[in-house]
Amino acid sequence: xxxxxxxxxxxxxxxxxxxxxxxxxxxxxxxxxxxxxxxxxxxxxxxxxxxxxxxxxxxxxxxxxxxxxxxxxxxxxxxxxxxxxxxxxxxxxxxxxxxxxxxxxxxxxxxxxxxxxxxxxxxxxxxxxxxxxxxxxxxxxxxxxxxxxxxxxxxxxxxxxxxxxxxxxxxxxxxxxxxxxxxxxxxxxxxxxxxxxxxxxxxxxxxxxxxxxxxxxxxxxxxxxxxxxxxxxxxxxxxxxxxxxxxxxxxxxxxxxxxxxxxxxxxxxxxxxxxxxxxxxxxxxxxxxxxxxxxxxxxxxxxxxxxxxxxxxxxxxxxxxxxxxxxxxxxxxxxxxxxxxxxxxxxxxxxxxxxxxxxxxxxxxxxxxxxxxxxxxxxxxxxxxxxxxxxxxxxxxxxxxxxxxxxxxxxxxxxxxxxxxxxxxxxxxxxxxxxxxxxxxxxxxxxxxxxxxxxxxxxxxxxxxxxxxxxxxxxxxxxxxxxxxxxxxxxxxxxxxxxxxxxxxxxxxxxxxxxxxxxxxxxxxxxxxxxxxxxxxxxxxxxxxxxxxxxxxxxxxxxxxxxxxxxxxxxxxxxxxxxxxxxxxxxxxxxxxxxxxxxxxxxxxxxxxxxxxxxxxxxxxxxxxxxxxxxxxxxxxxxxxxxxxxxxx
Ligand code: WTA
Numbered sequence: 001x002x003x004x005x006x007x008x009x010x011x012x013x014x015x016x017x018x019x020x021x022x023x024x025x026x027x028x029x030x031x032x033x034x035x036x037x038x039x040x041x042x043x044x045x046x047x048x049x050x051x052x053x054x055x056x057x058x059x060x061x062x063x064x065x066x067x068x069x070x071x072x073x074x075x076x077x078x079x080x081x082x083x084x085x086x087x088x089x090x091x092x093x094x095x096x097x098x099x100x101x102x103x104x105x106x107x108x109x110x111x112x113x114x115x116x117x118x119x120x121x122x123x124x125x126x127x128x129x130x131x132x133x134x135x136x137x138x139x140x141x142x143x144x145x146x147x148x149x150x151x152x153x154x155x156x157x158x159x160x161x162x163x164x165x166x167x168x169x170x171x172x173x174x175x176x177x178x179x180x181x182x183x184x185x186x187x188x189x190x191x192x193x194x195x196x197x198x199x200x201x202x203x204x205x206x207x208x209x210x211x212x213x214x215x216x217x218x219x220x221x222x223x224x225x226x227x228x229x230x231x232x233x234x235x236x237x238x239x240x241x242x243x244x245x246x247x248x249x250x251x252x253x254x255x256x257x258x259x260x261x262x263x264x265x266x267x268x269x270x271x272x273x274x275x276x277x278x279x280x281x282x283x284x285x286x287x288x289x290x291x292x293x294x295x296x297x298x299x300x301x302x303x304x305x306x307x308x309x310x311x312x313x314x315x316x317x318x319x320x321x322x323x324x325x326x327x328x329x330x331x332x333x334x335x336x337x338x339x340x341x342x343x344x345x346x347x348x349x350x351x352x353x354x355x356x357x358x359x360x361x362x363x364x365x366x367x368x369x370x371x372x373x374x375x376x377x378x379x380x381x382x383x384x385x386x387x388x389x390x391x392x393x394x395x396x397x398x399x400x401x402x403x404x405x406x407x408x409x410x411x412x413x414x415x416x417x418x419x420x421x422x423x424x425x426x427x428x429x430x431x432x433x434x435x436x437x438x439x440x441x442x443x444x445x446x447x448x449x450x451x452x453x454x455x456x457x458x459x460x461x462x463x464x465x466x467x468x469x470x471x472x473x474x475x476x477x478x479x480x481x482x483x484x485x486x487x488x489x490x491x492x493x494x495x496x497x498x499x500x501x502x503x504x505x506x507x508x509x510x511x512x513x514x515x516x517x518x519x520x521x522x523x524x525x526x527x528x529x530x531x532x533x534x535x536x537x538x539x540x541x542x543x544x545x546x547x548x549x550x551x552x553x554x555x556x557x558x559x560x561x562x563x564x565x566x567x568x569x570x571x572x573x574x575x576x577x578x579x580x581x582x583x584x585x586x587x588x589x590x591x592x593x594x595x596x597x598x599x600x601x602x603x604x605x606x607x608x609x610x611x612x613x614x615x616x617x618x619x620x621x622x623x624x625x626x627x628x629x630x631x632x633x634x635x636x637x638x639x640x641x642x643x644x645x646x647x648x649x
Pocket of ligand 1 (some may be wrong): 413418526
């Protein structure tokens, strides 16, 4: 029996969102399954501002996905920024839209909906001057400044497609993304600030663009005033271009299914994929889930401390909250700067009602000791969210009890870049929680578990998690490669979307995500492909061959374990490990670091030459006794060497 945490009184009372209680949850779930088109059309009409209201709901199915993308609200015409900005001007013009907390606790900016609207219009005009048109791609390589959100919205205002690249990615990774989507304009800033340090965003952009011809203009926001190189004719200062532009701009009407953005994410093979989200369905999904799951109330201060470089920042800092007319906090710093009390200090100063963070931060803060939490007044908190990886019950309980003092709902939201928004999650006022469980699917979400023989599991059980039915927020395709989209998500189980996650369903029908079952590793909530690490390591001169797997890490969730076979004549050393990590950093980014290296005489391979990752995972997980059958290996003796030389933290 696992613990059950009922909905706290202060969350139950006064709930005003679309799912205020369990009965409504059940009723909406039944309606959304029975008539998805009708259900989501109704939501789309009330949630979004339209130029032409849609009459069509869902078109297409998972069974004919290879024919072309799914479509929702296909005959609707809109511009998402009118739902996020213009529509609020009469009722909420003077309400704070973006509350920015800079790297230093005393750096605060408050931008009202009226001001945000004006800034987005100015920026749209400036981008138009730089030649950005509907359907073109713009890369954003920025830190957590309001201008990042403004730039996203300005692109959307023009019907252009933004692709935000997380500010930790390296020049090479940035260049790959610029090329893949064919961007002509890059928006960056002189430097970012994080944890008291500067991040050289413009310098990395310059390196990424060296020798590239496609990018014509680089718009540079001045954040720190630090010294940067300048390319005449290409580089343009934000304050000059945007500052001089007009604050009125007619939003460009686009189709509901026009792409809104591309976001690159790691998969189990090859280079990162450009996941494409479209305008209307994505906004309906993020707005509905943001309001329902967090039980958003009009006066709330809502704080999601993710980075706009990841999907959580797109959906739950920018699009969902702004569509809902919320006050959304943007946080430039880290949970540990200047010390482990930073979040709770912010909660007290801004009277935050809803806080959304990641298990890795929760574990790190719990380890820092309760004194950092108790020092501050957290009485404003009502809902605590978590996302990005499975949360262990101890961390969950610490969050609920120590941070939330038992008064707050904890929502463990399971979703993915590809799903656009929450899928399996407690709805704060409606669903009793169990620590470590993402609980129940949202209305319109149909999870299914498949066993090792690909059969559907009914009732309690554990298997691979798939989704049965299209939902409005789902990614439509992979940029420029629909076949890759089809094979990645629908190849293994035709007719079903495969999530890549393992999952258990208990007697109450609650879902427990067990983690990725493919070759994606999730380090501190950062999703990375083992293939990306392997490509980087293989490019190191001394390395003959490498295989990378994840292993359980007490704070980061997963750590990175690399098995390397060296070229003849070389042996492992601290210097070589440092060199290998330097290469990972250069090719992937600052967040890509191998935690444990093991030099091995060979990799365990089948006779056909396929690396048996199962064996490598078990050894890295510290469970060599569970290796199973190794008789099919070409050379079983390498296994013994691998087991004997296993490394631990
Ligand atoms: C994992 C982040 C357990 C999962 C929004 C998924 C989770 C991957 C949870 C997607 C959760 C996310 N419980 N695991 N609440 N939330 N995950 O695309 O493995 O960066 O497939 O999207 O994170 O990561 P992504």
